[in-house]
Amino acid sequence: LKGNVFKALEEDAAEEGTDVSAWKDLDLSSNILSALSKMGFSTPTPIQAAAIPEILAGHDVVGKASTGSGKTLAFGIPILENWIELCGELDEDESKESRPPTALVLSPTRELAHQLTQHITTLCKGLSNSPYVTTVTGGLSVQKQQRQLSKADIIIGTPGRLWEVMSSSNTLTDSFRQIKFLVVDEADRLLTEGHFKEAEQILNALDRQQDADEDDDQHSPTRQTLVFSATFAKGLQQKLAGKGKQGLMDGQESMEY
């Protein structure tokens, strides 16, 4: 978290909290609205209603909401909104190759990574310009994944395989450093299922360049960090707090809804 306003969101106390009860309150693009309607999702879930405006406003978010509460689209929708905005700005002749990826999503397991990809891809079907979404997990050759990654806009993967791919290609790692959204999904499981070491290596690799950019006084891309979890046990809070220059869970503005 690099000085972005940080919001901690919990789904508890949802009833009396937010005023947002409809997709139209969230200021979304018409393509997204019609895709949601085609998916049969008539209203946002509480975590979606709370997280989407914060992410669209450029804040880092730590969101806690139980399993099945719609956390995927809580970060998936703002990432796609950002993508739509980017497409409007892109030059006609800006080639796919030269475009850095928009988002990197860390998922604890292969199954969850594929579910995320499917869910986000379904939403993409409504867009006039679909991002290239790719899943990076064990099962495919590293070479094949590197080729897919070189043209990816949204990357969803398990830390183990992502780190394997990143540590074998400086070019890819450099392009990952330009992402606008870093998502740590199901963070509790990422910790308990033993992938935290690789996740930490990935975060460190991404951070090194940002620090270097700041030192060089160059333009440093602003990256939003989004952490979602069903629970925030003490161990996870400590791990996350140890990551940032500033603590992740302590002393920051927190919002309940």
Ligand code: ADP
């Ligand atoms: P979580 O990550 O919180 O466990 P998911 O994002 O996987 O939950 O969503 C759980 C289920 O809810 C999925 O099947 C998804 O299609 C569905 N879902 C997501 N958002 C909505 C919504 N706004 N309205 C209805 N169903 C939704």
Ligand code: MG
């Ligand atoms: Mg989930």
